[in-house]
Amino acid sequence: MKEENKSASGKGVMGGIIFFAGFILALIIGWVVFPNLLYSQKPQPMNFNHVAHQDSSCEDCHAFRADGTYAGIPKVEKCKECHESPMGSTEDERKLVEEYIQKDTEIPWRIYSWQPDNVYFSHAPHKAKKVECKECHGIMGSEKTLPAYKDNRITGYSKETMKMIVCEECHAERGVNNECELCHK
Amino acid sequence: MKLGRRAFLQFAAGAVGGTLLSPIPWQLMDDSAIWSQNWWWRPSPERGEITQAATTCMFCDGGCGIQARLVNKSRAILLQGNPQNPINAGGICPLGAAGLQFFYAPYRVAQPMKQTKKRGDIGGLQYISWDEAFTMLSTKLAQLKSEGKARTVAGITGQRRSSMDDLWQQFFAGYGSPNFFRMPSQADSLELAAKVTLGQEVPFAFALESASYVLSFGANLIEGWGAPGRMQAAYGLWRRENGEKPATKVVQVDSRCSMSASKADQWVAVAPGTEAVLALAIAQILVKENLYDADFVKSHVSGFDDWNDAQGKSRVGFETHIMSPEYAPEEVAKRTGVEASKIRELAKEFAGSKNAVVVWGESSGNLPGNIYHDLCYVALNALKGNLKSGGTVTLAPTVPFEPLPGLQMDAAAKRNLEEQRLDLQQSPRARLNGNGLYAFLDAASKGTPYPVNVLMVHEANPAYSLPENKLFQTALEKVGFLVSFSSYMDETAQQADLIMPNQMALERYDDAIGVPGVPYAYYAVASPILKPMPGTKHTGDVILALGKSLAGKLAAALPWTDYQAYLKKRVEGLAASNKGAIADRAGMELWKLQPGDLVQTNYKDGADLWKKLTSGQCWYGAPVSAAQKIETTSGKLELALSSLSFEDLPDAGDKVYLPHFAQLSPSGDPKEYPLLLVSYRTMSLADEYLPNPPFMTKTVWDFVLKGKELFVELNPQTARSLGMGEGSRAMLKTPQGELPVRVHLFPGAHADAVYIVEGLGHTAYDQYIQDKGVNANSIVEVQLDPVTGLGTVWATRAQLRRA
Amino acid sequence: MSEAEHAKSNVLYGMVIDLDKCTGCTACSVACQAENNISFLADDSNKVRSITWMEIYWLQNGKEYPDYQFTYLPRPCMHCNSPHHSPCTFVCPVNATRRDETNGIVSHIYPRCIGCRYCMVACPYHARKFNWYDPSWPQTMETMLSPEVSTRMRGVVEKCTFCHHRLLAARARAYLDGTELNTVTYTPACAEACPTKAIAFGNLKDANSDVAKLSKDQRAFRILEKLKTEPKVYYLSKHQWVHKLGDKGLSA
Incomplete structure (x- = not known):
């Protein structure tokens, strides 16, 4: 009886360990391996050094248009204002000048916050309600290199693309209208 | 230790628990939901800055101001009315609103094509280079010219109120062919009616916005008559007093309850084609009961009383003629189906209204009318005194351009050239020379007195849109070489031997000279707000290049480097006249302008005017009073056609000189075709x-x-x-x-x-x-x-x- | 949201269509199609399959020649205002169509729609259309699609939104300019296109607006008022027979 009891309790401990091993392994896969599998890293056409542009204000490049829409990433025309010919000697700048400014083609940036076609987002109300850029975009101004662009293999959108639940929660917390059509078109 | 089934289950349970506490299931569920919305074959419209570019609509000759919404300044997504334009005041018609479907149409001709097989075989049309196409045409034209057969080259345009029309005329005159025609329009007969009554070959214009009573004889006022954009805006004005009686009473005489009839305040239903006799009955009542403007008739109208023709023979005047029992209300009631009492009522209402106007348009409003019927309506307007200064009927004003550089041709040579025109070689010859497209087609199909070796068709699709279009088809059988300048693979282009695709309305320089039926002077430029489709070329540039390649007189007549330069030169000429002004703000009610009103110039010079016009603004000038512009030999409005001769019709009596009911009899046996x-x-x-x-x-x-x-x-x-x-x-x-x-x-x-x-x-x-x-x-x-x-x-x- | 909150809102967008000014040119319907990326079919004469948001109806007085008379009646979505009982929002099992309590606009969200078409059955105005096919355009015409409105997919319902995206654009401007949001006005594509200015649009709760005044005009009526759906689209007509037909229901 005792033997059996002992063995039963040993079995229980053993069972706990096996259960725990499975539990831990699943957590590791879920939290570490899976995200790496889910996202593929895609390169940007070139690097952009925000630090090197600190002599200009954020709004110089990331500004509202007269019609109330937000320009987002500036067009190559904007780059041309300063970089008509190279100012420094980096490879990225050479690429900018030779491949984009001189050929007058837009830089095919991958946009971290790209939303689906059926989503409407306006920066204007968020700006008016004093939501800071970094709350959604992180602090970008002090980055020397662009963050990695992680493409979700299932959805095809960026990892940074905000999901509806995040929008909704913030709207709910602030008592803002959460009507579907406010953000869907 | 042996790991059995139990251990596996324990491990699995742990793994499930761990998974549930990891993002895997939730993320997968969420991402799959998003994935399920990715229908990759659905187009995803390019995003970007949305701007507007204003220009003039060229989808018809209505002259409306429009603006395009552009994404990233390159891709048009919508055409809207331009609120600054006085014609349409921000509104747009369905054709304009759908206009981008032509720009982005799959049936555009992307490059010149030539027919390599039998004409009309679409499979035989093959793409060729512009060089080849141009050489083909210029060689042909040069050869015909050197053989003395210049007159066998003919042209048809669908763009009559444009500098393109003038450029074509210049080209044909310089090249040496009189055979240039336009697609038919109501203006064709209106111009001739104005020519015989007022001595001015310009169409009539109507002050409709300020009219209090509009009597329309078959004019489909809100279904395309005149300038559609203007007519819609005018209709809105007529109905401006909400709830109360509308500002303007509209009476529509029509056999069918058209939209214009149904939306009118009164629909007078008549038997098909009898509108004009009703007008004459009203005229009779006006004369009989002395309800007409006797002062105006006395001072400004000839042929009302009996008159003497060139031979000194006394002829009956309108006053006597209109009393004919044929036009008595009872008689007319039988013909039209409108009760005599109703006709009397109508006449009294018309006579009693202060700003009454008669408008008309048989042939569904876009074709020339029966000239006698046009004259009936002119007569009715004249009896009402509508043609006097400040009246509701005026003459379309001309835009004061500088004349184009003269061709080195004296008047006799020019007349000789004109005389050889194919439509004028037909018998019986027309008493009044107009845009004789049908007579031309008839001559072309007979090949006499000379054949048509080359026919150039520009901004028109006669193979489809010409009434009785088989006449075009028949003529085509004898035409040596058909060139189409169409932007689209339309029915005429399919028949062509050579297609030289024109740029489309939104991608080329163009202009609108005057607006059909609008009293004030109007000029607007259309500028390319979209990048032209590669492989297309402005037909104006083709003509100018032809002029250079053919040299001789043509080079001097067509000195401009390209169409834009030509247009710019014209605008500079307009600026040099120092007349008119730019409509530079919304809500300008230009219809309130009266003949003789001084319009203060608000542009600096030619360059300034060009800048303003190409930014989508329009130029305007004061209207022209009909009564003050009479240039007939008598100096009066001639109700009797004293300038024409009907000596060859001795039995016709005096009626042929006067407005009368002259319905043409359709062919066919009424028994067979009831x-x-x-x-x-x-x-x-x-x-x-x-x-x-x-x-x-x-x-x-x-x-x-x-x-x-x-x-x-x-x-x-x-x-x-x-x-x-x-x-x-x-x-x-x-x-x-x-x-x-x-x-x-x-x-x-x-x-x-x-x-x-x-x-x-x-x-x-x-x-x-x-x-x-x-x-x-x-x-x-x-x-x-x-x-x-x-x-x-x-x-x-x-x-x-x-x- | 609660009824109290709805009552508090000072904004209620509505439309007044003057049928006496309407000339049946159909520019409203065409402008709507261009503005809202509405797809078309090779055979659009099949009106059950064809999609239009601003549909045109033919009303006739029932008399014989020469007393016959007809009128066109353009019909957008009525954006029914009966609280929580707009017929479509009431039946939607997935909350894909809702009435915005802050401005009265009835929305429809395509990715959420499951295509059950209950709303189409419920709508007494036939204002809703179903995508029987994948919306497709000749390839060259894809270039003229607007990024302001998303393209739909096969199997979902769509309808007039009162050009809600134009409202959002106007509000974005107002946020930046510091304009009071309740005073924001905008013009839907149909009203903007109308060449006779027969379509007025604005805030019904603003007593000074054209729509507020016109909706109280003695010529004003609404379609099927007896159903108590409280449409926010009013019509004006001087003809009693038009009023009567509006009450009876329309047939194309």
Whole structure:
């Protein structure tokens, strides 16, 4: 009886360990391996050094248009204002000048916050309600290199693309209208 | 230790627990939901900055101001009305609103093409380079010229109120051919009516916005008559007093309850084609009861009293002529079906209204009218005194351009050139020379007295849109070489030996010189707001290049480097006149301008005017009083055609000199063809150069077009007598041909008529346009007006039998 | 949101269509199609399959020649205002169509729609259309699609939104300019296109607006008022027979 009891309790401990091993392994896969599998890293056409542009204000490049829409990433025309010919000697700048400014083609940036076609987002109300850029975009101004662009293999959108639940929660917390059509078109 | 089934389950349970506490299930669920919304084959419109670019609409000659919404300044997504433009004041018509469907149409011609097989074989049309196309045409023209056959080169344009028309004329005059024609328009006969009555060959204009009483004889006022944008805006003004009585009373005389009739305050239903006799009955009442403007008639009208012709022979005047029992209300009531008492009422109401105006438009409003009937309406306006200064009828003002550089040709040479025009070689010859397109086609099909070796067609699709279009087809059989400048693979382009695709309205420089029916002077430029399709070329540039390659007189006549330079030069010339002004703000009510009003110039110089015009603003000037511009020999408005001779018709009496009811008799035996086929237009079907875009086709009723079948309108009683009901299939037969149709019972249809819509039945273009219904133009009959020789259409005898 | 909150809102967008000014040119319907990326079919004469948001109806007085008369009646979505009982929002099982309590606009969200078409059955105005096919355009015409409105997919319902995206654009401007949001006005594509200015649009709760005044005009009526759906689209007509037909229901 005792033997059996002992063995039963040993079995229980053993069972706990096996259960725990499975539990831990699943957590590791879920939290570490899976995200790496889910996202593929895609390169940007070139690097952009925000630090090197600190002599200009954020709004110089990331500004509202007269019609109330937000320009987002500036067009190559904007780059041309300063970089008509190279100012420094980096490879990225050479690429900018030779491949984009001189050929007058837009830089095919991958946009971290790209939303689906059926989503409407306006920066204007968020700006008016004093939501800071970094709350959604992180602090970008002090980055020397662009963050990695992680493409979700299932959805095809960026990892940074905000999901509806995040929008909704913030709207709910602030008592803002959460009507579907406010953000869907 | 042995790991058994139990251990595996324990491990699995742990793994499940761990997974549930990890993002895997939730993320996967969420991402799959997003994935399920990715329908990759659905187009995803490019995003970007949205801007606006203003220009002038060139989809018809209505001259509306429009603006395009552009994404990233390159991609147009919407055409809107320009609120600053005085013609349309921000509104737009369906054709304009759907206009981008032409720009982005799959049936555009992307590059020049030549026919390598038999004409009309679409498979034989092959892409060639511009160099090859240009050489082909210029060699041909040079050769004909050197052989002394310049006159065998002919042209047809659909763009009459444009500098393109002037450029073509310059080209033809310099090249040495008189055979340049335009697609038919109501202006053709209006110009001639103004020529014989006022001595000025310009069309009439009507102060409709300020009218208090509009009496319309068959003019489809809100279905395409005149300038559609302007007419819609005017209609809005007429109805401006909400709730109360509308500001303007509109009376529509029409055999069919058209939209214009139904929306009028009163619809006077008449037998088809009898509008003019009703006008004469009203004129009789006006004269008989002394309700006309005797002062105006006395001071400004000749031919009212009896008059002497050039031979000194005394002839009856209008006053006596109109008293003929033929025009007595009781007699007219029999013809028109309108009760005599109603005619009297109408006459009194017309006479008693302060700003009354008579407008007209038989032939569904876009074709020349019967000249005698035009004169009846002019007479009615004259009796009312509408042509005096400040009256409701004026003459379309000209835009004061500088003349184009002169051709080194004296008047005699020019007249000689004109005399050789093919339409004037026909017998019997027209008494008044107009835009004799039909007589020209007739001569071309006979090949006498000389053949047409080259025919150039510009901004027109006569193979489809010309009434009785088989006349074009017949002529084509004898035409040596057909060049189409169409931007689209339309029915005419399909027949061409050479296609030199023009740039489309939104990608080229163009202009609008005046607006049909609008009293004030108007000029607007269309500038390219979109990047031209590669492979297309402005026809103006082609003409200018031809001028250079052919040298001789042409080079001097066409000195500009390109079309833009030519247009700019014209604008500089306009600026040099120092007349008119730019309409630079919204809400300008230019219709309030009166003849003689001083318009303060608000542009600096030619460059400034060009800048303003190319930014989408328009130029305007004061209207022109008809009474003050009379240039007849008598110095008065001539109600009697004293400038014409009818000596060859000794039995015709004095009536032929005066406005009278002169309905042309359609061919065919009324016993065999008991019905009258009348075609009508609607705003939701484009029926000229442009085909109907898919957006507009969507708004076409399913009792007008269902699948591939077109419905004709028939009065329910007539249908019953023919044993037909709603949707019955039938054969519609006229002396011109036979078409399968279906029947729609329409209580607004006159019992003796069958009505067919225009704008359907294309055989070209794409699946959204072709093979939808039948083309009315293929079975209607065109009759040449005996005085002007212009092709008119009022009705065609028809029979409808069950199929 | 609660009824109290709805009552508090000072904004209620509505439309007044003057049928006496309407000339049946159909520019409203065409402009709507261009503005809202509405797809078309090779055969659009099949009106059950064809998609239109601003549909045109033919009303006739029922008399014979020459007393016959007809009028066109353009019909957008009525954006029914009966609280929580707009017929479509009431039946939607997935909350894909809702009435915005702050401005009265009835929305429809395509990715959420499951295509059950209950709303189409419920709508007494036939204002809703179903995508029987994948919306497709000739390839060259894809270039003219607007990024302001998303393209739909096969199997969902769509309808007039009162050009809600134009409201959002106007509000974005107002946020930046510091304009009071309740005073924001905008013009839907149909009203903007109308060449006779027969369509007025604005805030019904603003007593000074054209729509507020016109909706109280003695010529004003609404379609099927007896159903108590409280449409926010009013019509004006001087003809009693038009009023009567509006009450009876329309047939195309």
